Amino acid sequence: DTAVSQTPKYLVTQMGNDxxxxxxxxxxxxxxxxxxxDSKKFLKIMFSYNNKELIINETVPNRFSPKSPDKAHLNLxxxxxELGDSAVYxxxxxxxxxxxxxxxxxxxxxxxxxx
Amino acid sequence: xESVGLHLPTLSVQEGDNSIINCAYSNSxxxxxxxxxxxxxxxxxxxxxxxxxxxxxxxxxxxxxxxxTVKHLSLQxxxxQPGDSAVYxxxxxxxxxNKLIxxxxxxxxxxx
Numbered sequence: 168d169t170a171v172s173q174t175p176k177y178l179v180t181q182m183g184n185d186x187x188x189x190x191x192x193x194x195x196x197x198x199x200x201x202x203x204x205d206s207k208k209f210l211k212i213m214f215s216y217n218n219k220e221l222i223i224n225e226t227v228p229n230r231f232s233p234k235s236p237d238k239a240h241l242n243l244x245x246x247x248x249e250l251g252d253s254a255v256y257x258x259x260x261x262x263x264x265x266x267x268x269x270x271x272x273x274x275x276x277x278x279x280x281x282x
Numbered sequence: 283x284e285s286v287g288l289h290l291p292t293l294s295v296q297e298g299d300n301s302i303i304n305c306a307y308s309n310s311x312x313x314x315x316x317x318x319x320x321x322x323x324x325x326x327x328x329x330x331x332x333x334x335x336x337x338x339x340x341x342x343x344x345x346x347x348x349x350x351t352v353k354h355l356s357l358q359x360x361x362x363q364p365g366d367s368a369v370y371x372x373x374x375x376x377x378x379x380n381k382l383i384x385x386x387x388x389x390x391x392x393x394x
Contacts, residue, residue: 171325198380208290208369210326210384222379257325264380269314271382273325 170194171274173258179280188243188277190258199241200259216241217264253281292389301359305372305385312374317357321368367392
């Protein structure tokens with residue numbers, strides 16, 4: 168059974184388009200995250216939600232908007248896509264964000280290519 | 283094939299040897315550290331973690347050492363196997379809302 172899943176796995180689109188990436192976890196975790204991995208493999212956190220509430224919002228353009236319909240899902244919507252948005256986006260989840268509940272487990276990633 | 287990540291530092295080892303991957307972390311307030319393994323085309327996979335009240339933790343074939351004095355973390359893999367070939371990341375948690383800060387990654391190449 169997949170613990171953290173993302174769709175789609177690959178996304179190729181034109182500049183200026185709007186796209187969404189979906190994430191679901193079946194681990195019963197309260198906290199979910201979005202990370203961006205650039206072409207040099209550098210991983211950086213973008214957002215975190217705990218029980219549908221935003222708790223981390225890094226310096227990310229407001230073209231990126233996360234949405235958490237329930238605690239098992241955290242979707243990422245991107246407006247007006249730019250070339251620099253091309254990257255691999257990873258979703259992750261942890262039981263919570265407190266001590267001893269904070270181990271993060273990652274999904275398989277979504278490779279976004281903006282042409 | 284994948285062209286990204288070619289500029290990552292690379293550790294090349296012979297199958298059966300022990301591997302040591304090092305990581306320097308930045309924040310003295312960090313109290314939780316994790317090692318992840320990322321295979322090509324996959325997400326980071328949890329390997330082992332350690333809290334700041336420990337200096338060593340062992341798992342199956344892996345050991346993590348933490349030296350808080352010099353802010354250094356290492357991952358030791360015993361009897362390295364071809365399946366260990368991947369990019370390895372250390373991550374630190376400086377506290378707060380579990381915002382992990384990742385290191386740059388080291389590519390481990392295991393040769394038969």
